[in-house]
Amino acid sequence: MTQLPDTAPAPGPGPADDPAAGAFRADRQETSVGGAVRAYVDRIRGGDLGALPAVLGLLALCALFTALRPETFPTALNVNNLLVQAVPITLLAMGLVFVLLLGEIDLSAGVVSGVCAAVLAQMLAVQGASWWVATLAALAAGALIGLVTGSLVALVGIPSFVVTLALFLGLQGATLRIIGEGGTVPVRDEVVRGIANSTMPVAWGWGLAVAGSLVWGALSLLGWQRKHARGLARQPLPVVVAKVVVVSVLVLATVAVLSADRALNPAVELAGVPYAVPLVVVLLVALSFVLGRTAFGRHVYAVGGNAEAARRAGIPVARIRVAAFVISSTMAAVSGIAAASRLSSVTPGSGAGNTLLYAVGAAVIGGTSLFGGRGRVRDALLGGLVIAAIANGLGLLGVEAYLNYLITGGVLLLAASVDALARRRAAATGH
Numbered sequence: 001m002t003q004l005p006d007t008a009p010a011p012g013p014g015p016a017d018d019p020a021a022g023a024f025r026a027d028r029q030e031t032s033v034g035g036a037v038r039a040y041v042d043r044i045r046g047g048d049l050g051a052l053p054a055v056l057g058l059l060a061l062c063a064l065f066t067a068l069r070p071e072t073f074p075t076a077l078n079v080n081n082l083l084v085q086a087v088p089i090t091l092l093a094m095g096l097v098f099v100l101l102l103g104e105i106d107l108s109a110g111v112v113s114g115v116c117a118a119v120l121a122q123m124l125a126v127q128g129a130s131w132w133v134a135t136l137a138a139l140a141a142g143a144l145i146g147l148v149t150g151s152l153v154a155l156v157g158i159p160s161f162v163v164t165l166a167l168f169l170g171l172q173g174a175t176l177r178i179i180g181e182g183g184t185v186p187v188r189d190e191v192v193r194g195i196a197n198s199t200m201p202v203a204w205g206w207g208l209a210v211a212g213s214l215v216w217g218a219l220s221l222l223g224w225q226r227k228h229a230r231g232l233a234r235q236p237l238p239v240v241v242a243k244v245v246v247v248s249v250l251v252l253a254t255v256a257v258l259s260a261d262r263a264l265n266p267a268v269e270l271a272g273v274p275y276a277v278p279l280v281v282v283l284l285v286a287l288s289f290v291l292g293r294t295a296f297g298r299h300v301y302a303v304g305g306n307a308e309a310a311r312r313a314g315i316p317v318a319r320i321r322v323a324a325f326v327i328s329s330t331m332a333a334v335s336g337i338a339a340a341s342r343l344s345s346v347t348p349g350s351g352a353g354n355t356l357l358y359a360v361g362a363a364v365i366g367g368t369s370l371f372g373g374r375g376r377v378r379d380a381l382l383g384g385l386v387i388a389a390i391a392n393g394l395g396l397l398g399v400e401a402y403l404n405y406l407i408t409g410g411v412l413l414l415a416a417s418v419d420a421l422a423r424r425r426a427a428a429t430g431h
Helices: 019-023 033-045 052-068 076-101 109-125 131-156 160-179 190-197 202-230 237-259 276-293 295-305 307-312 317-343 355-366 377-397 401-429
Strands: none
Touching: 033 237, 052 355, 052 377, 052 401, 076 109, 076 237, 076 276, 076 295, 076 317, 076 355, 076 377, 109 131, 109 160, 109 317, 109 355, 131 160, 131 190, 131 317, 190 276, 190 317, 202 237, 276 295, 276 317, 276 377, 295 307, 295 317, 307 317, 355 377, 355 401, 377 401
């Protein structure tokens, strides 16, 4: 009797025995709330502090200045002033994050903002251009300067420190040539002045805050659902919901404060969110999307982490460097426009002085590494608020100017030290 062959498939290795499945098991693992907390603590112990120092520092500064000046610091008028003061530095720092992620530096960013503001003011006051033509001219000037800077660094091979130091000196001369020595060009265009000095209707502020919170919450939940359906690693749902609730409460609380009447004269009503605040939020979302959701953003992190490895992987390193400098200088132009709006004028000293130092300090204090490869655009927002809170609080206390410089410099030195120690800790622990 002939025995028929067994046609049933031989039992193969199950998912638990599949080497390929085992290699990706960590990417498909669902983390519990306790596991997420332990992973966060492990990251901190490993040197990845993220924005934690900036958040704690901002909370400490607010508590300190509220205790010292309870009648002025936490008022709606001062909160409005603090946010508007932070706008130019924050915008400048948001652009610098792209350059710092590459391990480069742009020492000319501050004076680029001054040159672009001078172009804007001259177009408005002398040429009689409309606000949008003058704004486009200022943005184009910033992008052109960034293109030249990035080309000299990436294509010619001159160190960014040397190129931007030369431009730091040269562009101050360009601003002086445009404005004129000792001159001041007023900015009288209502649209440009309204960026920092006008507020949107209270209903608009509430509508944008509620709509933004709902959209962000929906996108967060959809992202979690997409990862859950594909079996990818994801944060626990309670953690995602908690983040959405905390951020939404902060946004709505800020709008509630700014919606209160903060006019010193009872006969005048002054309430609403300044237009500069949603401008910062829109640019924050756009640049965060570019860095976190696009191939360009992944290439920026790759070049900042290891430029040679990125080149061998086929990433156009030179093109990425040029693009980062273009973004930095274009954001400097936006910062210059915001500064011109706040002061309603442009002088030969616009963008000079401590503007660059404050912007670099804002990015580093927020968590962006000076050594490249680590940082987010939101770091600039947190760091900008810290810098503005220091200046605002010390101003309310009426301290001497030298103390302002000493304290701000100390905070920047502390942030750079934390960054250096965190990198050393990360290298030691293999993170």
